[in-house]
Amino acid sequence: DIVMTQSPDSLAVSLGERATISCKSSQSVLYSSNDKNFLAWYQQKPGQPPKVLIYWASTREFGVPDRFSGSGSGTDFTLTISSLQAEDVAVYYCQQYYDTPYTFGQGTKLEIK
Amino acid sequence: QVQLQESGPGLVKPSETLSLTCTVSGGSISDNYWSWIRQPAGKGLEWIGHIFPGGSTNYNPSLKSRVTMSVDTSKTQFSLKLNSVTAADTAIYYCARDHNTGRYFDFWGQGTLVTVAS
Numbered sequence: 096d097i098v099m100t101q102s103p104d105s106l107a108v109s110l111g112e113r114a115t116i117s118c119k120s121s122q123s124v125l126y127s128s129n130d131k132n133f134l135a136w137y138q139q140k141p142g143q144p145p146k147v148l149i150y151w152a153s154t155r156e157f158g159v160p161d162r163f164s165g166s167g168s169g170t171d172f173t174l175t176i177s178s179l180q181a182e183d184v185a186v187y188y189c190q191q192y193y194d195t196p197y198t199f200g201q202g203t204k205l206e207i208k
Numbered sequence: 209q210v211q212l213q214e215s216g217p218g219l220v221k222p223s224e225t226l227s228l229t230c231t232v233s234g235g236s237i238s239d240n241y242w243s244w245i246r247q248p249a250g251k252g253l254e255w256i257g258h259i260f261p262g263g264s265t266n267y268n269p270s271l272k273s274r275v276t277m278s279v280d281t282s283k284t285q286f287s288l289k290l291n292s293v294t295a296a297d298t299a300i301y302y303c304a305r306d307h308n309t310g311r312y313f314d315f316w317g318q319g320t321l322v323t324v325a326s
Contacts, residue, residue: 096269131310133310133311135310135312135313137313143318144302144304144316144317144318144319145253145302145313145316146316147312147313147314150307150310150312151310156314188252188253190253190312190313192310192311192312195255195266195268196255196257196268196269196270197243197255197311198255199252199253199254199255200252201252202252202253
C-alpha cells in the first residue's frame with residue numbers, strides 16, 4: 096500500500112494568515128505517461144462528509160475559493176490556504192489514487208489561533 | 209447534481225453481516241466506479257473498495273476476504289456487504305462516486321453510522 100503521511104497533525108493559524116499542510120507519499124504518485132500526480136485534497140467539517148478541494152495535485156475543484164491551492168510532485172505535496180477564513184476550520188486529508196488500495200493521510204486539524 | 213444516500217441497519221451484532229445500500233440520484237450510475245469508504249469515530253478515512261456497473265470490483269486487501277459489492281442499475285443503487293463483523297468495524301460508512309478520469313471522490317453521501325455491538 097502507498098502510505099500517505101501528513102504534517103502537522105494539527106495547526107492553529109490566525110485569521111487572514113497563511114496555512115500550509117504537507118503530505119508525503121511512500122512512493123511516487125506521478126504517472127509518467129501523462130505527467131499527472133494522482134493526488135487529491137479534501138476538507139471535512141464536523142458532521143459532514145469530505146469535500147474534494149484539489150485534484151491532480153493542483154487543480155481546484157469547481158466552486159472552491161481561489162485561496163486554496165495545491166502544489167508538489169512525485170512524493171511531496173502541499174495544500175496552502177493563502178488567507179485563512181473562519182469557515183476553513185476543518186480537518187484536511189490528502190489521498191492518492193495512483194494505485195489501489197486508494198489511501199488517505201491521517202488528517203490535519205486546522206483551527207483558528 | 210448527483211446525490212448519494214446510504215441506508216441500512218445502524219446496529220449489527222458481532223459475527224453477523226453488515227449490509228448497506230447507496231441510492232444514486234441526479235445522474236447515471238452506469239458510467240462511473242462507485243466506492244465505499246469508512247471512518248471510525250474521530251479517526252481517518254479507509255477506502256473499502258469500488259464497483260463498476262459492468263461488474264468489475266476492486267477491494268482493499270485488508271478487507272477483501274469479508275467484502276462483497278454489487279450494483280443494481282435498474283434501481284440506481286449499489287451495495288456493500290461486510291461479513292463476520294467485530295467492534296473494529298464500527299464506523300461511519302460513506303458511499304462516494306469515483307471521478308471518471310481520476311479515482312478521486314467527487315460526490316459523497318452524508319454517511320451512516322454502523323455500530324457493531326451485541
